[in-house]
Amino acid sequence: MISVYLKRRKNMVSITQKMHQQAAPLWQESFDHPFIKELASGSLPTDTFRYYLKQDRYYLENFGDLHQQIADHLSDASIKQFLYDGAQGLHDDEATIRREFFQELSITTDEIKTTPIAPNAYNYVSHMYHELNEGSPARAAAALLPCYWLYNEIGKKLVKNGSPVKIYQQFINTYDSNGFTDATNQMINIVDKLGEQADPDEKQKMNTAFIRSSYYELHFWGMAYNHQKWA
Numbered sequence: 001m002i003s004v005y006l007k008r009r010k011n012m013v014s015i016t017q018k019m020h021q022q023a024a025p026l027w028q029e030s031f032d033h034p035f036i037k038e039l040a041s042g043s044l045p046t047d048t049f050r051y052y053l054k055q056d057r058y059y060l061e062n063f064g065d066l067h068q069q070i071a072d073h074l075s076d077a078s079i080k081q082f083l084y085d086g087a088q089g090l091h092d093d094e095a096t097i098r099r100e101f102f103q104e105l106s107i108t109t110d111e112i113k114t115t116p117i118a119p120n121a122y123n124y125v126s127h128m129y130h131e132l133n134e135g136s137p138a139r140a141a142a143a144l145l146p147c148y149w150l151y152n153e154i155g156k157k158l159v160k161n162g163s164p165v166k167i168y169q170q171f172i173n174t175y176d177s178n179g180f181t182d183a184t185n186q187m188i189n190i191v192d193k194l195g196e197q198a199d200p201d202e203k204q205k206m207n208t209a210f211i212r213s214s215y216y217e218l219h220f221w222g223m224a225y226n227h228q229k230w231a
């Protein structure tokens with residue numbers, strides 16, 4: 001009886017596997033995006049990377065805050081700890097490397113202050129808060145997952161050939177690193193765990209939150225590539 005149960009469980013597709021399958025066309029568009037292709041070839045204009053970094057700073061600040069807020073709503077001690085650590089940027093070297101990028105590209109505090117948040121960055125962040133405040137911690141966690149998982153897959157793909165531009169190579173290394181890969185795997189496990197506790201309707205909503213984040217991830221590249229403005 002137990003072996004039948006275990007066999008069935010083994011054959012069951014996890015919620016994150018389903019999300020991953022459904023988001024595959026959007027992720028493929030990210031992999032193929034000119035921003036990513038040019039980052040790898042080294043032809044991405046520095047100005048475009050600067051634009052991306054400034055918008056991503058806003059994104060990452062809120063991303064950290066969301067970790068904190070989601071953790072506050074949950075009771076599982078290990079999930080809480082992972083999210084609190086994530087809020088402080090302890091899982092990977094992303095925060096450190098970004099500070100180095102800002103210095104190297106002379107992005108000043110003043111420039112950051114006077115740069116308006118672009119539409120897609122604003123919409124992506126608003127979407128994640130919406131999933132938490134109008135939805136649930138599980139949906140918000142699902143909305144955070146593509147941020148880990150998509151970047152980890154991009155890092156793994158791009159690291160094979162690397163980039164001739166030092167700063168782009170460092171960017172690639174961050175997302176292929178053991179720390180980032182480990183954090184990604186932990187976040188996948190967290191969403192699976194929350195998914196196991198969810199009823200079918202909540203599962204569906206977690207899935208939608210993941211797909212929407214994948215959509216905003218794709219358009220983040222386009223936003224930076226086209227230096228998106230409000231008007």
Ligand SMILES: Cc1ncc(CN)c(N)n1
Pocket residue numbers: 056059060094146147148151217220
């Ligand atoms: C928009 C976005 N998505 C994901 C990551 C990777 N943490 C990022 N830096 N920015």
